[in-house]
Amino acid sequence: MARQFLGNRLATGALIVLAAIVIACAAAPVLTSSGPTDTSLGESLQGPSARHLLGTDQLGRDLLTRVLFGGRSTLLHALIVSLVAVGVAVPLGIVAGYVGGWADRVIATVTDIVMSLPAMIVMLVVMTAFSEHLPVAMAALGLILAPPIVRNVRGAALAVRNELFIDAAKVAGLSKGRIVFRHVFPRVLGPILVQAALATALGLQFAVGLSFLGFGAQPPSPDWGSMISEGSQVLNSSPWPLLAGGIALGLVSLTLVLVGDGLRDMAVESWTGSPSRRRRRPARPPVMVSQAPRSQDGPETEKPAPDEALLVVRGLSVAFTTGGTERKVVSDLNLTIAPGEIVGIVGESGCGKSSVSRAVSRLLASGGEIVGGSIRFADKDVASLKGEDLYEYRRHSVSYVAQDPMTALDPSLRVGVLLRRIVQAGEGLSRRAADARVLELLAQVQLPDPAAVAKRYPHELSGGMAQRVGIARAIATKPRLLIADEPTTALDVTVQAEILGLLRSLQQQLGMAVLLVSHDWGVVAQICDRVVVMYGGEVVERGRLEKVAREPAHPYTAALLACRPSSVVDDDLPLPTILGSVLSPGEWPTGCRFAARCTHRTESCDAAPIPVSAVASAHDVRCIHPLRDGDSTEVTADV
Amino acid sequence: MSDTPVLEVSGLTVEYRRGRKRVPAVSDVSFSIREGETVGLVGESGSGKTTIGRAILGLVPVSAGSIVFDGHDVTGPAHHARRREEGQIRAVFQDPYSSLNPSLPVAASLAEECGTGGRSREATFARMVDLFEKVGLPSTVVSSYPGRLSGGQRQRVAIARALMSDPRLIICDEPVSALDVSVQAQVLNLLRQIQRVRSLSYCFVGHDLDVVRYMSDWIVVLYRGHVLEDGPARTVAQSPRHPYTRALVAASPHPVVSPEDIATRPPSSLNAAMVTTGCPFAPRCPVAIDVCWTERPPVCTAPDGGKVACHRYDPVKDTTPTAEPAAGGSPVEVPAPVAPRTR
Numbered sequence: 001m002a003r004q005f006l007g008n009r010l011a012t013g014a015l016i017v018l019a020a021i022v023i024a025c026a027a028a029p030v031l032t033s034s035g036p037t038d039t040s041l042g043e044s045l046q047g048p049s050a051r052h053l054l055g056t057d058q059l060g061r062d063l064l065t066r067v068l069f070g071g072r073s074t075l076l077h078a079l080i081v082s083l084v085a086v087g088v089a090v091p092l093g094i095v096a097g098y099v100g101g102w103a104d105r106v107i108a109t110v111t112d113i114v115m116s117l118p119a120m121i122v123m124l125v126v127m128t129a130f131s132e133h134l135p136v137a138m139a140a141l142g143l144i145l146a147p148p149i150v151r152n153v154r155g156a157a158l159a160v161r162n163e164l165f166i167d168a169a170k171v172a173g174l175s176k177g178r179i180v181f182r183h184v185f186p187r188v189l190g191p192i193l194v195q196a197a198l199a200t201a202l203g204l205q206f207a208v209g210l211s212f213l214g215f216g217a218q219p220p221s222p223d224w225g226s227m228i229s230e231g232s233q234v235l236n237s238s239p240w241p242l243l244a245g246g247i248a249l250g251l252v253s254l255t256l257v258l259v260g261d262g263l264r265d266m267a268v269e270s271w272t273g274s275p276s277r278r279r280r281r282p283a284r285p286p287v288m289v290s291q292a293p294r295s296q297d298g299p300e301t302e303k304p305a306p307d308e309a310l311l312v313v314r315g316l317s318v319a320f321t322t323g324g325t326e327r328k329v330v331s332d333l334n335l336t337i338a339p340g341e342i343v344g345i346v347g348e349s350g351c352g353k354s355s356v357s358r359a360v361s362r363l364l365a366s367g368g369e370i371v372g373g374s375i376r377f378a379d380k381d382v383a384s385l386k387g388e389d390l391y392e393y394r395r396h397s398v399s400y401v402a403q404d405p406m407t408a409l410d411p412s413l414r415v416g417v418l419l420r421r422i423v424q425a426g427e428g429l430s431r432r433a434a435d436a437r438v439l440e441l442l443a444q445v446q447l448p449d450p451a452a453v454a455k456r457y458p459h460e461l462s463g464g465m466a467q468r469v470g471i472a473r474a475i476a477t478k479p480r481l482l483i484a485d486e487p488t489t490a491l492d493v494t495v496q497a498e499i500l501g502l503l504r505s506l507q508q509q510l511g512m513a514v515l516l517v518s519h520d521w522g523v524v525a526q527i528c529d530r531v532v533v534m535y536g537g538e539v540v541e542r543g544r545l546e547k548v549a550r551e552p553a554h555p556y557t558a559a560l561l562a563c564r565p566s567s568v569v570d571d572d573l574p575l576p577t578i579l580g581s582v583l584s585p586g587e588w589p590t591g592c593r594f595a596a597r598c599t600h601r602t603e604s605c606d607a608a609p610i611p612v613s614a615v616a617s618a619h620d621v622r623c624i625h626p627l628r629d630g631d632s633t634e635v636t637a638d639v
Numbered sequence: 640m641s642d643t644p645v646l647e648v649s650g651l652t653v654e655y656r657r658g659r660k661r662v663p664a665v666s667d668v669s670f671s672i673r674e675g676e677t678v679g680l681v682g683e684s685g686s687g688k689t690t691i692g693r694a695i696l697g698l699v700p701v702s703a704g705s706i707v708f709d710g711h712d713v714t715g716p717a718h719h720a721r722r723r724e725e726g727q728i729r730a731v732f733q734d735p736y737s738s739l740n741p742s743l744p745v746a747a748s749l750a751e752e753c754g755t756g757g758r759s760r761e762a763t764f765a766r767m768v769d770l771f772e773k774v775g776l777p778s779t780v781v782s783s784y785p786g787r788l789s790g791g792q793r794q795r796v797a798i799a800r801a802l803m804s805d806p807r808l809i810i811c812d813e814p815v816s817a818l819d820v821s822v823q824a825q826v827l828n829l830l831r832q833i834q835r836v837r838s839l840s841y842c843f844v845g846h847d848l849d850v851v852r853y854m855s856d857w858i859v860v861l862y863r864g865h866v867l868e869d870g871p872a873r874t875v876a877q878s879p880r881h882p883y884t885r886a887l888v889a890a891s892p893h894p895v896v897s898p899e900d901i902a903t904r905p906p907s908s909l910n911a912a913m914v915t916t917g918c919p920f921a922p923r924c925p926v927a928i929d930v931c932w933t934e935r936p937p938v939c940t941a942p943d944g945g946k947v948a949c950h951r952y953d954p955v956k957d958t959t960p961t962a963e964p965a966a967g968g969s970p971v972e973v974p975a976p977v978a979p980r981t982r
Contacts, residue, residue, distance in 0.1 A: 164738035165748070168800070171696050171730050172751045182751070186742040348819045463684070492683040492846055497890035519819055522892025563824035565853035566893050571873070574831065575824040575853070581789060582819075 011262020018255040021248070025071035034062055036069035037220045045238040055240035057230065063244040070222035071248060074207050077138045078252075081203025084142025085149055086196045090188075092146075093153025098161050098184050099176075104154070111147035119144050123206065127215040134216070141206055142199075149195045156188040190264045197260025201253045208249055224249050310480060310513050311337040311360065315373035318355045320585075322367055327585045329355045330537045332373065337481065342507055342514040344524035344545070346560070347534035350582045356534070357483045357517045361400045362390060378480070395425070399474035403486040405466035409458040415442075415469050416454030422476045441472040444509075446502060464495035468502065475506060482507075485517045500526045521561055525549055533557045536583055536593030539612065543619030553615045553626040556594045592623070600625045644671040645808055645840045646695065650704035653690050653864075664690045665864045667704070670857070672808065675838040679855030679872065681848055681887070687864035688844045689733075692810040695842065696730055708808070726752065726804025731830075733813035735793035739785040745796055746781045752803035770799040774829060791822035798829065808840045815850060827854060848887050852876035860884045863919040870945020880947040882959055883920045918950065926951050926960050 024031060040060035047055045054063035096107040123141055130137040160166065160183065169179050210216060211225025219226065224245045231242030318330040330352040337343050345353040358364045360375055362382065375382040377397055385393050402408040410418055419438040423429060429437065435454075442450035445468040458466055467487060474482055484503065488496035504527045507514050518524050524531055524545075531548050533541040533556065541554040552558040561567060562576040580597045589595065591606035598605070604624060612622045653665040665687040672678045680688040693699045695706055697713070706714045708728065729752075732738040739748055749767050768778045774795040785793055794814060801809050811830065815823040827850065834841060845851040851858060851872075858875040860868040860883065868881035879885045918924070921931040928950065936948045941957055951959045 163740075164732040164734055165740040167693075167696075167698055168730065168732065168738055168748075168797075169740075169751060170698060171728070172804075173726075174751055182743070182747075183740050186740075348821055493848070493892070494683060494886055494890040496892065520892060521820070526892060560820060563821050564849070565824075565827070565847075566849040566891060568853060571853055574828040577824040577828060578821040581791065581822070 008262045008265060011258050011265075014255040014258035015262070017251065018259060021071065021252055021255075022075060025068050025075055028065070028068035028072060032062070032065040032068060034065055036061065036066045036222050038062075038065075045234060045241075047238065047240060054244045055238065057227075057241045058234050063227075063240060066222040066227060067224070067244050067248050070217070070224050070227055070245070071252075073134075073217055073221075074204065074211070074224045074249075075252070077134060077207040078200050078204035080135055080138040081142045081145065081206065082196055082200035084139045085145040085199040085203070086192065088143060089146040089149035089195070090153055090192055093150045094157045094180055094184055094188065096150065097154035097157025097188075098180060100158075100161070107150065107154075111150045114144060115147045117144065123210065124213075124215075127210055131215060137210075137215075138203070138207065141203060145199055145202060149192075149199065152191050152195055153188050156191050157184055160184050160187045193263040194260045197256045197263070201256040204249065204253055204256070208245075308338060309336050310339045310341075310378060311335070311515075312376045313356075313360065313373070314376075316356070316359060316370065316375060317372035318352070318359050318364065318368060319371045320365075320368045325586075326371075328371070328537060328588075329368075329585045330359070331588075333534075333537075333539055335532060335539075337513050337515060339480065340507070340511045340513055341530065342504070342516060342528045344516045344518065344528035344531040345534055346518055346521055346524045346531060348519060348560075348582050350584060351534045352537040352585070353517050353519075353534050354485055355537075357400075357485050357515060360481075360515065361398050361483050362394065363400060395477050397479060398481045398483060399477060399479035401467075401470050401474045401482065401484040401487045404490050405463055405470045406458060406490075408470050409466060409473075411458050413457075414454065415456055415458065415461070419454070419469075419473060419476060422473055437476075441476055442469070444475070444506070445469070445472045447472075462495075463491050464499065467491060467495075467499055471499075471502065471506070475510060475512070478510070479512055481513045481515060483515045483517070486519070487516070488523055489518070489520075496523065497526070503527060521549070521564060522566065533560070536588050537585060538593065538622065539620075540594065540622045541620065543616075547616065547619045551619075553619065553621040554594075554623045555598050555600050555625075555627060558627055600627075643674060644707075645674050645676075645709060646842070647671040647707040648691070648695070648704070649707075651691065651694060651701065651706065652703040653687070653694050653699055654702045661702075663702075663864055665694070668859070668861070668864070668866050669704075670859050670866075670869060672840045672842060674807070674840055675834065676857065677834070677841040677843050677855045679843045679845065679851035679858040680861060681845055681851045681858055682861035683846060685863065686861040688846075688861050689812055690864075691861075692730070692812045692842060692844050695808075696728060696810055727806055728808045728810065729801035729804065729806040730810040730812060731794070731797050731801050731814045734817055735790050735797055736785075736817070738797055739793055739800075741785050744782055744784055745788075748785075749781075749796075749800050749803055752800055766803065767799070770802055773802075773833070774799045775825075789822075790818050791825060794818060794822075794826050795829065798826075798833070802833065802837075805837075806839070808842065811841055811843045811854075813845050814843075816846065823850070830854065848876055848884075848891050860887070865919050866946070866948065867920060868945065868947045868949075870941065870947075871943055874941075874943055874945055878958075880941065880945070880952060880957070880959055881920075881949050882924050882926055882951070882961075885959075885961065886923075918948070 038061060040056070043052070043056045043060040044058055045056060046052060046060075049055070052062050052064065054067065057063055057066070092107050092111075096104040122144060123137070126137050126140045130140070166179060166183055169183055174182070207216070207223075208225040208228065211223050212229045214229075216225045217223040227245035228242060228249070231240075231245060235242055313333060313335040316330060316333040316335070317328060319326045319328045321327075333356060335343070335356070345356060347353050355364070355368065358368070359370055360382070362385065364370070370383050377393065380393070382393065409415075413421075416435070416438055419441060420431070420434045423434045423437045423441075424431075438454055439450045442453055447453050447465060447468050453461070453465065453469070458469070461469065471487075482503075487503070488499050491499065500523065503514060503516070506512075514527075516524060516528060528545050531542065531545050532539055533548065533554065535556050541548060541552065541557045548557060549561065552561055556578075559576065559578045563578065565575060568575060578597050579599075583593065583596070589606060591608060592598070592601075592610045595601045595605045602625065610622050610624055612620050615621050615626050648671065649669045651665055651668045652663065654661040654663050656662075668687070668691060670678055680691055682688045690699060694701050701714050704714070705712055739745065746764070746767060750763050764781075767781055771778050771780060776792060776795050776799070780788065780792065780796065785796070788796065797814075814830070815826050818826060830841070831854065833839060841854070843851060843854045845854075852875070855872045858869060858872045859866055860875060860881060862883050867883050868875060868879065870880070875884060876888065879888055917930075917932040917934060918927070918936050921927045924931065931950050934950070936950045938946050938948045939952050939954055940946050941954070947959070949959050953959065
């Protein structure tokens with residue numbers, strides 16, 4: 001944990017400065033030669049010198065000495081505020097969030113009431129009553145500052161309550177107290193640390209402010225508020241008395257916030273292992289290698305002649321840059337889609353199939369870029385599109401249907417409004433014409449009662465209906481290519497079958513091409529004409545669906561097909577599996593990327609990159625030992 | 640497999656409160672699980688299958704009916720603590736990304752299963768390492784945080800956790816639906832292998848009929864909290880009696896299907912109005928008749944012990960009528976593209 005904190009240089013620096021100030025204040029009697037109230041009228045209002053590092057005030061008292069001594073009471077007061085605020089707020093917040101019910105309602109009401117009080121006025125009243133007992137007044141301030149922290153902690157605890165690991169702990173028979181201590185508290189620790197730092201900073205401001213108004217240390221003993229107050233009166237003669245107190249206050253406030261941020265990051269990073277702050281990637285010019293395809297991915301047999309093809313991808317490489325290192329996720333990929341054709345990309349997660357679909361729609365996530373090859377859509381270079389051209393391409397050429405229909409629709413817009421905006425954009429349609437078109441679209445995706453659906457918000461739709469709306473949005477601009485990335489993964493099997501049927505019939509009605517990405521052979525097989533199997537960022541097999549599904553030539557394709565429970569002949573036998581797991585990008589060997597998991601591996605597999613070769617017409621494979629017709633795969637059951 | 644039921648669920652009803660209304664999530668569900676047996680609960684989302692599992696685990700309050708585990712009534716919340724202490728019923732949850740606390744190392748999560756008393760730290764650790772070996776994980780995983788494990792590895796950890804207390808029944812709540820197909824096969828194999836070795840009983844909850852059929856001896860088909868059909872796994876999956884089960888079978892994605900088949904399916908899931916009096920499936924049913932809308936269908940017992948709740952069920956022919964077949968409608972072709980082999 002400590003290492004992650006030290007990795008954050010800003011927070012480490014802030015912590016050192018803060019610690020130094022606190023220690024110096026605590027050790028003030030030892031560090032200083034004179035007392036904070038020792039006057040020397042002959043040295044009144046001097047600037048910094050070797051004798052007085054920060055100068056002197058009106059009475060010739062050493063300012064540094066006064067800052068250090070003054071910090072003792074100011075910082076102590078800030079600490080009291082913070083301890084009381086956090087100490088009260090954390091248990092209340094966890095109870096409200098985790099236990100819920102009546103406890104939550106009572107706590108919410110009380111915090112609401114306290115939050116509606118004007119803090120400064122309450123404090124002035126409290127200070128008047130407790131002017132002799134400043135710590136008590138500060139504790140009261142802590143109570144006033146607690147409600148926002150209660151809300152924060154409650155929110156975090158509420159989110160944890162529904163996590164499955166809480167259920168698992170309940171099943172394991174852990175008591176409520178232990179669950180809170182072991183599972184809830186660590187998850188809300190991040191927000192608590194930030195809030196504690198902020199509360200301390202806020203307490204500091206209040207302590208200084210109140211003392212500035214005369215409610216703090218009484219002269220001649222110093223604190224930062226009274227020093228600032230005195231300094232402001234002699235500002236015309238010397239700025240140093242004001243600066244001394246002001247700088248001390250500013251420095252401590254700033255370091256507290258920085259340390260709080262650092263602590264939060266540390267708490268999060270220690271278990272996610274990923275930096276919660278995104279490091280900015282170095283800007284670099286996009287490399288567009290629009291040269292002729294390399295021979296690596298071989299000739300595509302039975303591909304449509306280039307002038308007929310809608311989408312031609314040649315030698316495409318996509319890389320993601322994180323923390324300064326570049327990892328290729330797609331390398332040297334060829335793909336051709338003819339107008340009106342349905343092509344499926346299938347493979348396990350991590351094989352680069354989504355990156356291909358996102359590169360084609362120019363929607364690569366941040367950090368990802370096309371580092372080589374070309375994407376041509378109807379003879380236009382997609383990779384170099386910019387500004388208006390890119391907008392035009394996305395508007396009229398490609399559309400994208402995402403995996404999760406619920407998050408893909410703006411929750412704040414009614415379905416009708418959402419679609420109308422898309423229909424109207426750039427078309428100059430009247431509102432009435434646009435609304436008619438919206439209803440037509442909703443009817444086209446076979447939603448019963450389109451008018452009623454148009455009035456609903458996305459959260460009022462079932463998953464299947466939401467995905468239909470997503471498809472309606474995608475076809476609203478009459479695209480020539482529809483890209484559907486796992487469009488049915490979040491849906492029930494019955495709904496999945498209907499959505500796939502809908503995609504098929506829309507494709508026939510509108511004559512558009514479809515690129516369907518899925519990890520599930522079953523889904524791809526329902527509607528695709530041709531299929532591309534990807535592994536380790538490259539194409540390992542492609543061909544017409546029935547060819548590849550019936551006579552897979554690549555051991556990986558065969559294994560993927562075989563390990564589905566629906567392919568099993570005898571339920572008493574273990575399912576065939578694929579040994580090991582997908583290699584992450586960057587671990588790819590020079591030879592066959594599937595070799596480590598393949599049962600047909602020979603020495604020559606590892607020697608050099610495997611070229612793509614044709615096993616039959618319209619059927620290519622990247623394997624030097626392709627399974628021939630009738631050849632059985634020996635897929636090992638590894639348990 | 641012995642004939643003693645490990646778990647008997649009878650007339651289970653669970654209601655959720657939504658405002659002042661009480662919405663039934665599970666209505667009058669009964670089934671029993673024998674030692675070493677797997678009972679599969681299958682249905683779409685909203686069918687109540689997960690709720691049944693949670694009721695058995697004592698995570699949701701039961702409105703009516705009883706849950707008897709090993710001869711003891713464990714329905715009321717008072718019984719749950721005792722049952723859990725003994726570690727007899729455990730769970731493997733759907734989402735391996737949420738079922739392990741990301742802020743605790745794996746070992747800490749697993750150690751919770753042993754309670755406060757009993758084993759020493761060393762014994763607990765030794766057992767953990769032993770179980771990790773059985774579920775196919777390197778022992779170094781013990782000290783890592785879940786964030787650094789893959790989905791398949793996490794699900795193996797979850798299985799190891801479920802096994803820590805030597806349970807007799809494990810509720811598997813969609814344990815593979817968040818995993819890739821290849822990893823899914825590994826986890827299913829692991830579950831079956833462990834079952835064979837320890838004669839464990841499973842309650843296997845899933846939405847994919849193929850997966851549930853592969854894992855189960857007996858399948859219960861649920862729709863909107865009602866049991867529409869149950870029976871031996873093979874019968875339910877291969878010659879379903881209820882029109883809903885037939886729809887589930889037809890929707891199951893097979894690697895090779897005829898395109899005509901998919902194009903002719905009506906979008907029935909959108910007519911999912913709530914039915915209060917009749918058969919819950921009536922609005923989506925292709926063979927529904929008038930009585931289906933007004934009367935709850937009787938439960939008929941089929942020759943093989945399976946039950947079906949359908950007005951259109953014909954006990955003599957042991958089937959329900961199908962929708963008028965599409966012209967030239969050939970049955971779905973299900974070739975096994977590659978013959979599975981074992982070592």
